Amino acid sequence: MSPTITTSSEANGNVSAATARAAATAAAAAEQKAAQTGAQTITLAKALNTAMADAMHADPSVLVFGEDVGMLGGVFRITDGLTRTFGKSRCFDTPLAESGIVGMAVGMAMNGMRPVIEMQFDAFAYPAFEQIVSHVAKMHNRTKGAVKLPMVIRVPYAGGIGGVEHHCDSSEAYYAHTAGLKVFTPATVADGYRMLREAIDSDDPVMFMEPKKLYWSKDQVDLGALRADHAANTERGTSSEGRAAVARPGTDATLIAYGPSVPTALAAAAAAAEEGRSLEVIDVRSIVPFDDETVCASVRKTGRAVVIAEAHGFASVSSEIVARVQERCFHYLAAPIRRVTGFDVPYPAPKLEHYYLPGVDRILDAVDDLQWEN
Amino acid sequence: MTISADHTAQDPATNDPASGAPTQSHSTEDAASEAVRKFGITVEDYMLPARHQIQIVGPDGTLNPHTEQGAQPGHEYTLPGDEDLVAAYEQLVIGRRVNDQNSALVRQGRMAVYPSSHGQEACQVAAALCLSQGDWMFPTYRDSVAVMARGVDPVQTMTLFRGDWHGGYNPAEHKVGIQCTPLTTQLLHGVGVAHAAKLRGEDTVVLAMCGDGATSEGDFHEALNFAAVFHLPVVFFVQNNQYAISVPLAHQSVAPSLAHKAVGYGMAGERVDGNDVVALLAVLGRAVKLAREGSGPLLVEAHTYRMQAHTNADDATRYRQDSEVAEWVAKDPLSRMNTYLAGRGLLDDGRAAAIAEKAEAVAAQLRDGLSEDVPVDPQDLFKYVFSTPTAQLKEQSAMLADELAREEAAK
Numbered sequence: 001m002s003p004t005i006t007t008s009s010e011a012n013g014n015v016s017a018a019t020a021r022a023a024a025t026a027a028a029a030a031e032q033k034a035a036q037t038g039a040q041t042i043t044l045a046k047a048l049n050t051a052m053a054d055a056m057h058a059d060p061s062v063l064v065f066g067e068d069v070g071m072l073g074g075v076f077r078i079t080d081g082l083t084r085t086f087g088k089s090r091c092f093d094t095p096l097a098e099s100g101i102v103g104m105a106v107g108m109a110m111n112g113m114r115p116v117i118e119m120q121f122d123a124f125a126y127p128a129f130e131q132i133v134s135h136v137a138k139m140h141n142r143t144k145g146a147v148k149l150p151m152v153i154r155v156p157y158a159g160g161i162g163g164v165e166h167h168c169d170s171s172e173a174y175y176a177h178t179a180g181l182k183v184f185t186p187a188t189v190a191d192g193y194r195m196l197r198e199a200i201d202s203d204d205p206v207m208f209m210e211p212k213k214l215y216w217s218k219d220q221v222d223l224g225a226l227r228a229d230h231a232a233n234t235e236r237g238t239s240s241e242g243r244a245a246v247a248r249p250g251t252d253a254t255l256i257a258y259g260p261s262v263p264t265a266l267a268a269a270a271a272a273a274e275e276g277r278s279l280e281v282i283d284v285r286s287i288v289p290f291d292d293e294t295v296c297a298s299v300r301k302t303g304r305a306v307v308i309a310e311a312h313g314f315a316s317v318s319s320e321i322v323a324r325v326q327e328r329c330f331h332y333l334a335a336p337i338r339r340v341t342g343f344d345v346p347y348p349a350p351k352l353e354h355y356y357l358p359g360v361d362r363i364l365d366a367v368d369d370l371q372w373e374n
Numbered sequence: 375m376t377i378s379a380d381h382t383a384q385d386p387a388t389n390d391p392a393s394g395a396p397t398q399s400h401s402t403e404d405a406a407s408e409a410v411r412k413f414g415i416t417v418e419d420y421m422l423p424a425r426h427q428i429q430i431v432g433p434d435g436t437l438n439p440h441t442e443q444g445a446q447p448g449h450e451y452t453l454p455g456d457e458d459l460v461a462a463y464e465q466l467v468i469g470r471r472v473n474d475q476n477s478a479l480v481r482q483g484r485m486a487v488y489p490s491s492h493g494q495e496a497c498q499v500a501a502a503l504c505l506s507q508g509d510w511m512f513p514t515y516r517d518s519v520a521v522m523a524r525g526v527d528p529v530q531t532m533t534l535f536r537g538d539w540h541g542g543y544n545p546a547e548h549k550v551g552i553q554c555t556p557l558t559t560q561l562l563h564g565v566g567v568a569h570a571a572k573l574r575g576e577d578t579v580v581l582a583m584c585g586d587g588a589t590s591e592g593d594f595h596e597a598l599n600f601a602a603v604f605h606l607p608v609v610f611f612v613q614n615n616q617y618a619i620s621v622p623l624a625h626q627s628v629a630p631s632l633a634h635k636a637v638g639y640g641m642a643g644e645r646v647d648g649n650d651v652v653a654l655l656a657v658l659g660r661a662v663k664l665a666r667e668g669s670g671p672l673l674v675e676a677h678t679y680r681m682q683a684h685t686n687a688d689d690a691t692r693y694r695q696d697s698e699v700a701e702w703v704a705k706d707p708l709s710r711m712n713t714y715l716a717g718r719g720l721l722d723d724g725r726a727a728a729i730a731e732k733a734e735a736v737a738a739q740l741r742d743g744l745s746e747d748v749p750v751d752p753q754d755l756f757k758y759v760f761s762t763p764t765a766q767l768k769e770q771s772a773m774l775a776d777e778l779a780r781e782e783a784a785k
Contacts (some may be wrong), residue, residue: 095596095600095603097600099562099592099593099596100562100596101562103559103565104562104563105566106566106569107562107563107564107566107569108569109566110546110563110566110567111566111570112574113570113573119489130559132557135563140537141759143540143541143758144541144754145758146541146546147546180759180760194739203761206763234465239378242764243499288733289760289765289766290764290766294551335525355579
């Protein structure tokens with residue numbers, strides 16, 4: 001849809017389509033070789049792609065559809081190779097209509113399928129808002145549990161990629177505010193695989209918010225080990241679903257972040273360490289359900305907290321986190337909880353976005369403000 | 375009719391990876407050649423509705439001459455069998471009784487609201503009777519009679535309007551979608567159900583219902599287009615009852631008819647007299663058959679009239695004349711069918727009495743069922759949000775339980 005974005009993501013280390021396709025073909029064979037696969041460097045995009053391919057191999061009712069997800073492999077190439085591997089009845093392009101995509105997925109989920117659908121960009125999901133809020137979120141409730149909607153709505157979201165307007169919204173609060181939707185957002189390559197498999201396994205609908213600026217971030221992961229973990233969790237009925245993670249341990253203050261803000265928080269913690277301050281970073285991972293336990297345990301330990309999010313601060317997920325932590329940890333707090341969020345303005349044009357996005361300096365300023373004794 | 379884009383849902387077993395390449399789309403040519411082959415007409419003649427709405431039995435209960443029943447090539451309809459006609463009449467009588475009983479229960483304060491389909495019973499009954507057991511129906515809030523005619527328990531059907539819960543029946547058990555109050559969103563759910571069935575190679579047909587006002591909604595367009603592009607066995611059934619609450623059809627659309635919208639999506643459309651259950655059974659029956667044979671989707675517009683206000687909260691005298699309503703009394707679907715069947719000797723006094731008795735039994739079931747005070751469980755609030763309640767919901771559920779326990783203790 002947006003040439004600007006494609007260019008930008010290539011600049012951020014996008015592999016060429018041909019390379020990505022070759023990788024996807026290799027992925028099909030990778031399942032058999034899983035046992036001997038060791039750690040390898042892959043992107044978040046590849047992790048997400050592998051999660052879908054593995055889920056499709058494991059369960060014929062898993063279907064992938066959306067705009068340009070077929071032969072093109074999605075504008076971000078997250079569905080690359082799926083049509084080639086599974087055929088066009090399992091991964092296919094739809095007419096260009098988001099409400100139609102979500103509404104059709106509702107019917108398919110009602111009738112035995114597990115659709116994994118892609119909204120091409122955050123702001124392009126808004127035409128589907130009624131289907132998401134009135135039906136995806138409520139069908140289980142309206143039918144007193146008789147109808148479950150095991151479906152995943154993948155939303156590439158947030159900014160930092162130089163995208164033109166309507167391509168960089170942080171729309172997670174709309175979904176988190178809606179009862180009946182789970183809202184996941186991975187920040188690491190391994191979580192991309194782990195959490196998308198969990199989302200597809202979920203009997204409840206999941207809004208899967210993918211930080212698009214992290215699509216081409218790389219990490220060493222052992223896909224074989226991730227697959228084995230997933231299989232073991234499935235067997236035991238356990239998983240990391242709904243749990244936050246300690247992304248970096250620390251003792252002096254807690255940075256609470258999710259999705260695209262996690263790497264920024266980690267960079268701030270690294271910078272603070274050089275100044276002798278030990279910051280713990282919590283990766284929220286799952287906005288709904290929210291892991292009060294992990295977040296509050298950290299804040300009770302450190303006594304100070306900053307919540308970081310790209311979205312506007314007003315009436316946001318970050319305001320909810322502050323409220324929850326304040327209600328539960330008030331007597332442990334040495335200072336009011338601070339927030340570093342996007343300003344309450346429409347997402348800015350590419351040349352202005354760096355003023356808007358929470359950065360390391362703004363985070364460290366907030367940390368400095370936490371009423372330290374000396 | 376083949377309006378195939380590059381998506382033809384093959385059996386997954388026959389999918390080889392190479393078939394992922396887009397196939398050439400020759401929609402117009404395919405549609406034309408198939409329609410020409412099947413009916414000996416042009417694709418335009420197949421997709422456009424017949425010149426007049428299909429009517430088999432006139433308002434006075436007499437059979438129209440064969441040439442007027444829908445006799446154009448590609449739009450030929452046959453009279454349903456005698457037993458089907460009597461069965462439909464029985465459902466008409468029950469449907470009318472249900473409508474009037476429910477309206478009375480609203481007046482007595484037993485139900486919060488009831489959108490009556492009084493006057494539209496022929497559409498309601500035909501919608502249910504045209505489907506086979508494995509087929510699905512996606513009804514609106516005004517289609518309670520159709521839901522009951524499909525076999526859902528009357529009292530369960532009324533749960534929504536009584537206010538105990540949003541839906542009272544299991545959609546999967548009855549293959550009836552939850553009655554939908556947002557407009558046309560359910561059409562897309564019907565499209566999805568049909569799509570899933572097609573991918574599995576099942577011969578399920580979906581009847582997706584909406585009203586005339588709803589055709590202005592975006593999801594109407596998206597549903598018809600998706601069904602056409604994916605070549606799905608869906609029959610879209612529009613009950614044009616002339617009003618969207620207070621706004622007449624002329625303010626919704628200036629299309630020649632709502633059925634004419636079909637051609638824009640590459641599907642066949644037909645108009646039918648919505649107060650002639652014989653014509654409805656013929657037209658919907660044929661549409662379902664064509665959809666099952668792979669010639670779907672199709673759009674059927676039934677021309678009918680909402681004899682009563684939108685709901686008990688509405689005042690129809692503010693936007694329409696009594697004289698207009700009186701005109702439609704003369705076209706009543708029940709009296710028309712009664713006259714026709716009696717004239718054919720298919721409805722003697724004994725049969726009529728037995729039918730009336732059945733209708734009374736359903737009315738009594740509604741009266742008894744809705745007079746009973748069924749206690750609601752406040753903990754149900756938290757049970758059906760997610761498959762497993764979150765920690766936050768457990769906390770809130772405990773809070774409410776504590777609140778109620780303290781209230782109880784203070785009594």
